[in-house]
Amino acid sequence: MTAMSWIIAGLFLPLFPLGMVFNVLFQRVRNAWLRSILLLVWPFVGLGVLQLMPVNVSAEITAWALFSAALYGFRAVVVRDIGVWIGFLATSSWSLIWIALAGGINPDQMAMQVLAFSLPLVLLVLVTAELQQRYESAYAGIVSGIAQGQPRLSAIFVISLLAAIGSPVFPSFFVMLSSITNIIIVLPAAAFGVAVVWLLWSWSGMQLLQELLVGPASAIKHSDITPSVTTTYTLSLVALLVGGLYLSGTIL
Amino acid sequence: MQQLILLVIVLPFASAVLTQLFSARPGKRRTASLSVTVAWLVFACAAVTLWLALSGSAVSEYELMNDWGIIRFDPLSTLMCMVIASISLIVHLYSVRYMVEEPDYARFFALLDAMTGTLLLMVAAGDLITLLIAWHLVGILLYFLLGYDTRSRPASRYAFWTWITYRLGDLPLLLAAVLLYQAFGSWSLTVIFDRIAAAPETQTVLGLPLVEVVGALVALAAFARSAQLMLHTWLPYTMGGPTPVSALMHAGIVNAGGFLINRFAPLFIHTSDILHWVFLVGLATAVFGSVLMLSQNDIKKSLGYSTMGQMGFMIMECGVGAFSLAIYHLIAHGLFKGTLFLGAGGVIGEARKDDGVPKDPLYDFVVEKNPARNRKPWLLMAAMTLMVPAVILVFAHWLVSENFYQKQGAVVLLFFGWVTGAQLIFSTYHMHTGNISRLVSQVILSFAVVVLGYTVISHAFDVFLYPNADFRESLYAAAGINEFWFDTLVVLVTAIIIAGWLRTYYSERNGRTGKRALRPLWLGFYALISREFYISDLYVLLARRFEVFAVRLNVWLRWI
Numbered sequence: 001m002t003a004m005s006w007i008i009a010g011l012f013l014p015l016f017p018l019g020m021v022f023n024v025l026f027q028r029v030r031n032a033w034l035r036s037i038l039l040l041v042w043p044f045v046g047l048g049v050l051q052l053m054p055v056n057v058s059a060e061i062t063a064w065a066l067f068s069a070a071l072y073g074f075r076a077v078v079v080r081d082i083g084v085w086i087g088f089l090a091t092s093s094w095s096l097i098w099i100a101l102a103g104g105i106n107p108d109q110m111a112m113q114v115l116a117f118s119l120p121l122v123l124l125v126l127v128t129a130e131l132q133q134r135y136e137s138a139y140a141g142i143v144s145g146i147a148q149g150q151p152r153l154s155a156i157f158v159i160s161l162l163a164a165i166g167s168p169v170f171p172s173f174f175v176m177l178s179s180i181t182n183i184i185i186v187l188p189a190a191a192f193g194v195a196v197v198w199l200l201w202s203w204s205g206m207q208l209l210q211e212l213l214v215g216p217a218s219a220i221k222h223s224d225i226t227p228s229v230t231t232t233y234t235l236s237l238v239a240l241l242v243g244g245l246y247l248s249g250t251i252l
Numbered sequence: 253m254q255q256l257i258l259l260v261i262v263l264p265f266a267s268a269v270l271t272q273l274f275s276a277r278p279g280k281r282r283t284a285s286l287s288v289t290v291a292w293l294v295f296a297c298a299a300v301t302l303w304l305a306l307s308g309s310a311v312s313e314y315e316l317m318n319d320w321g322i323i324r325f326d327p328l329s330t331l332m333c334m335v336i337a338s339i340s341l342i343v344h345l346y347s348v349r350y351m352v353e354e355p356d357y358a359r360f361f362a363l364l365d366a367m368t369g370t371l372l373l374m375v376a377a378g379d380l381i382t383l384l385i386a387w388h389l390v391g392i393l394l395y396f397l398l399g400y401d402t403r404s405r406p407a408s409r410y411a412f413w414t415w416i417t418y419r420l421g422d423l424p425l426l427l428a429a430v431l432l433y434q435a436f437g438s439w440s441l442t443v444i445f446d447r448i449a450a451a452p453e454t455q456t457v458l459g460l461p462l463v464e465v466v467g468a469l470v471a472l473a474a475f476a477r478s479a480q481l482m483l484h485t486w487l488p489y490t491m492g493g494p495t496p497v498s499a500l501m502h503a504g505i506v507n508a509g510g511f512l513i514n515r516f517a518p519l520f521i522h523t524s525d526i527l528h529w530v531f532l533v534g535l536a537t538a539v540f541g542s543v544l545m546l547s548q549n550d551i552k553k554s555l556g557y558s559t560m561g562q563m564g565f566m567i568m569e570c571g572v573g574a575f576s577l578a579i580y581h582l583i584a585h586g587l588f589k590g591t592l593f594l595g596a597g598g599v600i601g602e603a604r605k606d607d608g609v610p611k612d613p614l615y616d617f618v619v620e621k622n623p624a625r626n627r628k629p630w631l632l633m634a635a636m637t638l639m640v641p642a643v644i645l646v647f648a649h650w651l652v653s654e655n656f657y658q659k660q661g662a663v664v665l666l667f668f669g670w671v672t673g674a675q676l677i678f679s680t681y682h683m684h685t686g687n688i689s690r691l692v693s694q695v696i697l698s699f700a701v702v703v704l705g706y707t708v709i710s711h712a713f714d715v716f717l718y719p720n721a722d723f724r725e726s727l728y729a730a731a732g733i734n735e736f737w738f739d740t741l742v743v744l745v746t747a748i749i750i751a752g753w754l755r756t757y758y759s760e761r762n763g764r765t766g767k768r769a770l771r772p773l774w775l776g777f778y779a780l781i782s783r784e785f786y787i788s789d790l791y792v793l794l795a796r797r798f799e800v801f802a803v804r805l806n807v808w809l810r811w812i
Contacts (some may be wrong), residue, residue, distance in 0.1 A: 023812040075809070078802040084811055147402035151356070158396075167392060168385040177384070181430040188457040191430070195423045202419045206395065206412055214399065214408040249318050252381065252439075 005053050012046030013098060015061075016068040019091040026087040032129035035083075036122040043094045043114045050101070050110075057102040059187070065098030066193045073200030077207060082128045082138040085208055086121050089164060092197060093117040093172070096179060099194055103182030109251055113178075116171030116247060120163035123236055127157045130229075134222040140211035148217035150224040156233040158209060163240055165205040166198055171244040178251040253304055254312050254325040257376055260297045260333050261323065263290050264340075264369030268362045275358030284348045287361035291337075291344040294368065298330070298337035305330040306716070313378045313442065320439045324378030327717050328579070332375035332511055335583050339504045339590055340368040346594050347496040360400060360494070367393045371504060375511060379439040380429035383515075387425055387473070387508075391418030394505060398493035407492030414486040421476025421483070425512075428469035431456050445518035452522040463519055467526035470516045471533075478509025478563040481537040485788045488544070488556030495597055498552065502559045503590030507582035509563065513570045514579055517718070521726040528733065531571025538564030540785070547781045551596055559589055573731030576713035 011018045022042055029035050057065075072092035079085045100113055130153055131146070132138045147154045163170040176198050184191040225233075267290035271283055304325075311326040344364065351360050370393055374386035391414070398411035433439055435454050436447040448454070448463060456462040474480075479487040487506065491498060513520065513530070520527060541561030548554035562585045569578040718724050732738075783789065 020809070020812045027812065071805075075802055075806050078799050078806060079811070081811075145402070162392065168388050173385075173388075177381070177426070177430070180426065181433055184427070184430045185434050185457060192427070195426060199419055199423060203416060206415055210399075210408050210412055214402050214405055216403055245317070248320070248381070252320070 002053075005049055009046050009049045009055070012042055012044075012049065013094050014068060014072075014091045015064055015095060015098070016071055019068060019072065019095070022091060023084075023087045026090070027084060032125050035086075035125045039086075039090055039118045039121050039125065040115075042090075043097070043118060044111070046094070046097075047110055047114060051107060055101070057098055062099060062102040062187060062190055065095045065102075066190055066197070069093070069095035069099075069197045070193060070200065073197045073204065076204035077200060079204065080140040080142075080208065080211060082124075082131070082140065082208065082212075085204065086124055086128070086164075089201065089204075090118070090121050092201070093121075096176075096194060096197065099183060099190060100175075100179045102187065102190070103179060105178075105182065112171075112247060112250065113175045116175045116243075119240060119243075120160060120170060120172060123160045123233070123240070124157075124164055127153070127160050127233065130225055131157070135218070140208050143218075144211060145213070145215035145217045147213040148215075149222060152227075152230045153225045154213055156225070156230060156237070158213070159237050160233075161205050161209060163237065165201040169244045169248070170240055171247045174244055174248045174251060181252070254301070254309055255314065256297050256304075257301050257325045257329065257333065258314060258323055260294055260301060260337065261369060261372045261376060263294050263297070264365045264372065266290070268365035268369065271358055271365060272362040275362070281348070281352075283358040284344075284352075284361055287365055288344045288348060290365065291341045291368070294372075295337040295341045298333040298372075301325065302330045302334040313440075315378075320379045320381035322378030322382060322440055323373075323376050324441070325376075327719075328511075328514055329376040331579065331583075331717070333372055335586060336368065336371045336375065336504055339500060339586055340364070340371075342590060342594070343496045343500045346499070347494075350496060351494060354401075354494070356400075360397075363393060363397050363400070364496075364500070367397060367500065367505075371508075374508065378441055380432060380441065380444075381439050383441075384422070384426060384429055387477075388422050390505060390508070391415055391422065394418065394501065397497045398490050398501075400494055400497065401492070404492055410486065410489045410492055414490050417476055417483055417486045421473045424469040424476075425473035428466045428473070431462065431466055431469075435462050441515070448519055448522060463522040464524065464526060467516070467520055467523040468529075470512060470519070471526055471530050474509030474512045474567065475533060476509075477512065478506055478567060479537075479560050480509070480533050480563065480567060481540050482787065484537065484541070484560050485791055487560055488548075488553045488784075489788070491550075491552040491556060495593060498555075499590045499593035502555065502593055503586035506559060506563060507566070507586060510566045510570060510578040510582045513567070514575050514717070517575050517727060518723075520575075521723065521730045523730055527571050527573065527731040529571075531568055531731070534564045534566070534568030534571050536564070537561070538568055540564070543781060544784055547778070551600060552593075555589065555592055555596065559585075562589070571731060573728035574710065575727055576717045577710040579717060580710055580713045 007018070011021055014022055022038075026035060026038060029038060069092045072088045072095070076085055076088040076092065079088060094114070094117060096117075097110065097114060100110070105113070128138045131143065134150070134153075135143045137143055146157070163172065166172040166176045176194065180191045180194050183194070267287055271287050274283055274286065305327050309325070311324070313325070314323045315321060316323070344361075347360065347364065351357055354360065367390070370386050370389045374383065374390060377383035377386055395411045395415040398414055399408040401407050429439075432444050435456060436444050438444060438447075452463055454462040456465050476483045490501070493501075538561050541557050541559075541564050545554050545557035545561055548557060562581070566578045566581045566585070569575075569581055714724055718727070780786075
């Protein structure tokens with residue numbers, strides 16, 4: 001594998017500091033649909049490079065990927081801008097694809113694993129856009145008390161966020177479980193590291209929720225999402241749950 | 253009929269979904285009615301499954317997915333299902349009126365149903381993935397139940413403490429699960445336990461013995477869930493949630509540690525040192541929790557530390573090999589603590605009118621620390637205290653097993669009985685009564701309860717949960733220690749208990765005299781316990797440093 005291929009792979013399956021490129025781009029793009037496309041396409045470019053030039057992931061690359069995942073997971077703990085948070089979580093989760101490669105993952109399953117990480121984030125981007133439309137900002141702390149003001153929107157936001165941070169039985173839960181299972185014997189320290197990254201996601205996700213949901217409702221009345229929009233999001237979440245159960249049968 | 257256990261698990265989840273769906277319709281009570289009706293149904297189904305288990309139905313499993321999603325019908329799962337269904341039903345009934353003025357009434361019942369279903373799934377899980385899913389979900393649902401009042405920032409903050417401690421406790425269980433899977437190639441608990449029995453010497457990463465590593469990880473997960481020392485700070489502070497949630501948490505959820513250790517009993521019988529550590533952690537927690545319980549002036553916080561102390565006892569029982577006694581303990585504790593929480597509001601209401609503290613000799617002795625010289629039957633009571641262990645031994649020898657004296661676990665249980673019996677006798681002795689024969693008969697009755705509690709009931713639980721006598725022996729053997737050290741500890745603990753009694757006698761005879769020299773020491777100790785040994789402060793400090801470091805890093809890297 002050439003140096004250029006390494007850089008491209010490290011850029012699209014982000015390894016620090018190359019992950020910064022994605023985050024700059026993600027923060028510049030404000031449109032929710034473009035952000036969603038970015039979340040869906042970006043890691044697949046990396047996967048494409050790896051499939052064109054199969055790579056043997058060394059212990060150094062594994063350590064670097066784990067460091068990148070942990071770094072973005074750790075930094076996400078104090079992020080209150082939901083857009084930035086989504087970017088950090090995407091960077092952190094895609095870095096773990098390298099660990100899955102080190103664990104000898106079947107190449108056919110890689111795409112599913114990437115989707116398991118990206119789809120909940122896409123949903124979160126769309127829900128965040130709803131929030132931004134109402135409050136002109138998606139900054140937890142500045143926007144707060146949405147559980148009181150917009151109960152339907154907050155319920156969808158909570159479940160989407162839980163899906164993104166690897167809660168059961170969403171696809172990312174099974175991907176994390178499978179990654180740890182595959183590497184625990186060959187790289188026990190890395191398995192422990194992945195578990196810690198998972199803990200950091202939980203920490204940061206709940207911190208964000210807390211700031212956003214809790215508190216009195218905004219003095220200015222904002223509308224909630226309509227029942228039909230709620231149903232659409234709910235069906236998407238149910239599809240994710242079903243996808244998680246399907247994935248469990250494939251990767252575990 | 254054993255398939256009924258599937259219904260026990262599915263019903264609460266169905267109720268959660270339906271309650272949420274119907275929440276938009278008018279009529280709060282109607283929403284609650286659905287949830288309560290399902291709670292009754294779950295209770296009835298759980299009762300039938302327990303009856304089936306008691307009447308000797310064979311252990312069976314139902315696999316819903318490929319190698320996972322296994323639901324297990326066995327004595328432990330049916331008994332725990334019954335406990336959870338009972339507590340959930342009581343909490344449901346209590347909440348119908350208690351929560352009626354709260355906004356999002358339906359959300360509360362939906363969360364309560366989801367939590368009941370998850371707990372039932374956890375205790376009936378027959379494979380590691382299902383267990384992990386339920387274990388993880390309990391933390392999530394508890395977060396939302398504790399933070400139910402979304403206007404309250406303190407409630408939310410402490411719900412977050414609980415969440416992060418639970419997630420911390422998820423990790424050891426996760427690692428234990430994947431190590432077991434890698435060693436035996438299956439997620440099924442039955443398969444794994446059979447393979448451990450066939451090859452207990454199996455090694456895992458770095459050539460370490462698998463059962464010891466997994467045993468330690470499972471114990472760690474249990475410690476986080478059951479608020480053991482250093483992982484306890486969430487428990488006394490999570491009082492911002494609604495009272496029914498506190499009752500459910502203290503009566504049911506926090507007991508999960510004892511259940512988990514019992515579920516992995518077939519693994520623990522092959523460990524050598526893990527149960528000793530479990531005992532030590534439980535002991536430290538029991539002492540720490542009890543000391544802090546006594547020093548609280550907030551009734552709910554005091555109950556929180558009381559739960560911590562009780563959880564310490566429960567884990568300690570596992571540590572001495574009395575696994576089934578831990579289950580009995582968690583049931584008994586669940587019932588009395590649930591009652592205390594649900595009654596706390598009434599007690600506080602009454603206390604606003606009358607403090608309820610009687611101005612009698614007991615008050616004089618306990619609160620005012622005045623000597624009670626006119627108490628005559630002290631020696632009789634002390635003699636009875638000494639008789640307690642002897643009679644327990646005789647009863648146990650007669651009722652339970654002829655070689656009862658030779659079992660270390662039994663002797664440790666005897667100490668539990670002794671201390672509890674002595675405490676009861678001490679309390680009874682201080683009761684204000686002019687009728688000495690009535691006093692003595694009360695003492696004998698209390699003593700009989702202790703004997704029954706610690707021998708016959710624990711034996712009955714033992715036989716039900718672990719019908720194989722050799723297996724029960726193995727559990728005690730795994731917890732056993734060197735005979736010399738055991739005898740030394742027995743003598744030491746006996747000496748401490750007798751010294752305590754002598755100290756009490758001396759205090760009673762002489763009141764406060766002779767305490768001045770120790771006053772600074774006691775004040776220092778009081779300062780320490782009033783800050784709860786600074787453990788929460790330390791965690792808050794560490795968390796803040798952690799966050800400050802993350803902020804600096806983000807600023808340095810320009811938030812990209």
